[in-house]
Amino acid sequence: MHQQFKVLSISHNSAPIGIRELTALNSEETAEVLNRIKDLFDLKDVLVLSTCNRTEIYYASQQDLSHELVVVLSQQKGTDEIINSKHHFNIITDHNSAVTHLLRVATGLDSQIVGDMQITNQVKVAYQLSADLDLAGPFLHRLLHTAFFTNKRVVQETAFRDGAASVSYAAVELISELTVAKPNPSIIIVGLGDVGGDLCKNIADHKNFQHFNVRVANRTYDKAHEMGQRFGFEAIAFDSVPHSLSDADVVVTAVNSTAEIIRKEHLTKLPVGDYKYFIDLSVPRSIEAGIEEINGVLLYNIDNIQSRADEALSKRLAAVPEVEKLVYAAVEDFDDWSKDMSVSPTINKLKNTLEQIRKEEIARYLKDASAEEKFMVEKLTKSIMQKVIKLPVLELKAACRRGEAETLIDVLNDLFNLEKETLTSNK
Numbered sequence: 001m002h003q004q005f006k007v008l009s010i011s012h013n014s015a016p017i018g019i020r021e022l023t024a025l026n027s028e029e030t031a032e033v034l035n036r037i038k039d040l041f042d043l044k045d046v047l048v049l050s051t052c053n054r055t056e057i058y059y060a061s062q063q064d065l066s067h068e069l070v071v072v073l074s075q076q077k078g079t080d081e082i083i084n085s086k087h088h089f090n091i092i093t094d095h096n097s098a099v100t101h102l103l104r105v106a107t108g109l110d111s112q113i114v115g116d117m118q119i120t121n122q123v124k125v126a127y128q129l130s131a132d133l134d135l136a137g138p139f140l141h142r143l144l145h146t147a148f149f150t151n152k153r154v155v156q157e158t159a160f161r162d163g164a165a166s167v168s169y170a171a172v173e174l175i176s177e178l179t180v181a182k183p184n185p186s187i188i189i190v191g192l193g194d195v196g197g198d199l200c201k202n203i204a205d206h207k208n209f210q211h212f213n214v215r216v217a218n219r220t221y222d223k224a225h226e227m228g229q230r231f232g233f234e235a236i237a238f239d240s241v242p243h244s245l246s247d248a249d250v251v252v253t254a255v256n257s258t259a260e261i262i263r264k265e266h267l268t269k270l271p272v273g274d275y276k277y278f279i280d281l282s283v284p285r286s287i288e289a290g291i292e293e294i295n296g297v298l299l300y301n302i303d304n305i306q307s308r309a310d311e312a313l314s315k316r317l318a319a320v321p322e323v324e325k326l327v328y329a330a331v332e333d334f335d336d337w338s339k340d341m342s343v344s345p346t347i348n349k350l351k352n353t354l355e356q357i358r359k360e361e362i363a364r365y366l367k368d369a370s371a372e373e374k375f376m377v378e379k380l381t382k383s384i385m386q387k388v389i390k391l392p393v394l395e396l397k398a399a400c401r402r403g404e405a406e407t408l409i410d411v412l413n414d415l416f417n418l419e420k421e422t423l424t425s426n427k
Contacts, residue, residue: 005045005139007092007101008066011054012112015088022082023073025050030126033057034133036072041065045140049105049126051119053112058102060139066091099143099334103327106147107154113166115316118205120151142337150330157326160319163312167302168198170309171279172206174300175250178277184213188248190241190262191255192218192227195281199252204231215248217241219255242266245276254281263288270296281305339397346413347393353417354385 010023025033030048037046037059045060057069070089074082092098101110106123108115127144130136136144155161163173179185187203189196200216203209214233218224221237228235236244245251245266255261262278270276278299280287285301292299358381366374 004062004093005058005060005095005098005143006064006066007056007058007090007098008069009054009056009090009092009101010085010088011056011090011110013110014090015085019085019088020053020055022077022079022085023050023055024052025055025076027125027129029076031129031133033072033076034129034135036076037069038133038135040068040072044135044137045130046135047102047126047130047140047144049123051122054105056105058098058140060137064091064093066093095338096331096335099338100327100331102143103147103150103330107151107323107327108160109320109323109327113169114313114320115160117161117169120148123147139338143334146330146334150326153326154323158319158322159315160323162315162319163308166198167281167305167309168195168202170305170312171199171252171281172202174279174305174308175203175252175277176206178275179212179249182249184211185249186213186247187215187250187252188236188241188244189214189216189233190218190238190251190253190286191282192216192223193254193256196252196254197227199254199281200227200231200233215244248276250277250279251287252279252281253286255286257282257286258284259286260288261286262291264290264293267291267294267297269294279305347396349413350392351389354389358382358385 010020012020025048030050033048034046037043037048037057041059041061043059043061045058047056047058049056049058055073057073059065059069066089067086070083070086074080092101104110106120108117108119111119123144127136127140130140163170175185175187179187189199189203192200196216196218200214203212203214206212214231215236216224216227216233217236217238217240218227219238221235224235224238227233241251242262245262246268251262253261267276275296275298278287278291278297280299280301283302287299289299291297362374362377362381366377369377
């Protein structure tokens with residue numbers, strides 16, 4: 001009886017990065033996909049979510065439109081490779097499974113980094129876009145608010161979001177801790193491969209980002225320039241890094257090199273009370289261990305950072321069963337609401353029918369009644385009607401939750417001629 005919610009999904013769980021890149025949508029493309037769907041299909045609830053690890057289309061429809069939506073993505077990106085890669089898509093057509101999937105995604109249970117802190121905000125942005133384009137009806141509004149409320153409970157009641165569960169997250173968390181006393185810390189990131197690129201993104205997303213002065217360097221300067229443009233960082237030449245250390249508070253290296261690019265000879269003695277921090281995320285290491293012999297210089301290597309990430313990940317994994325329970329409870333509550341919504345038209349018809357009878361009888365017998373008498377009869381008859389309708393409404397909702405509502409709806413339609421009431425009200 002209730003709406004059929006469905007999902008078309010491609011993510012790190014189903015496709016390699018080369019395939020996922022084909023379907024990745026920026027904000028403008030996401031809006032265009034939503035408008036394409038709006039023009040092609042008579043749908044009232046659609047959500048398009050595209051992150052670095054997933055592109056998903058959520059929609060409420062009696063029909064399975066997965067193939068058609070793959071075609072929409074293919075047309076948007078201008079490549080038939082997406083259609084040819086359809087086997088990488090996960091198609092969920094069961095209503096409760098689709099609802100559960102969205103809640104798992106929004107809480108970070110389905111993230112590549114378990115408990116991902118960014119995903120909830122990404123879902124909020126996607127939801128706002130759907131609302132702006134008039135593609136979020138009562139169903140989607142309620143579902144997304146259920147997701148956000150569930151996420152709030154996850155944060156408040158579990159350890160699922162505690163700590164940083166990836167090397168780059170852990171490094172940014174450490175940087176924030178080390179520079180908490182500095183108003184505008186200067187940070188240099190050397191090496192912009194997978195780890196360095198992820199580090200840049202996490203710094204840009206950090207709550208204290210506006211206070212950071214970030215410079216980036218890469219062997220290929222164009223990549224440093226592109227990263228700088230993307231996140232608002234300053235690009236510097238790779239060869240200039242040793243000469244730029246004097247005014248840096250934190251230096252992070254994530255390079256693929258067999259030679260140390262930062263050595264003790266590049267540093268001079270620091271003023272008393274001053275500190276300089278180095279974080280070496282490279283394997284093999286790219287910062288000479290001997291730099292710690294200089295007073296005020298502290299060096300963290302990949303093992304130090306990984307231990308922080310592993311500890312946080314362990315806490316998050318231990319909290320997964322608690323989060324699963326919260327998600328399960330939210331799905332059950334939402335399913336009850338969703339089922340109630342499916343019988344609300346019948347309830348409204350019944351209320352309208354009884355109200356019409358009440359008004360006709362009052363009009364017939366109170367022509368010559370005083371204002372006080374009319375007021376008392378209005379009050380009395382409304383109270384009687386509310387009591388009369390209360391039991392059928394409760395029974396109908398209970399039958400709906402048992403999956404037995406159709407028979408009762410048919411009985412009410414026959415007893416009160418509700419279909420006629422609908423036709424009359426539409427005239």
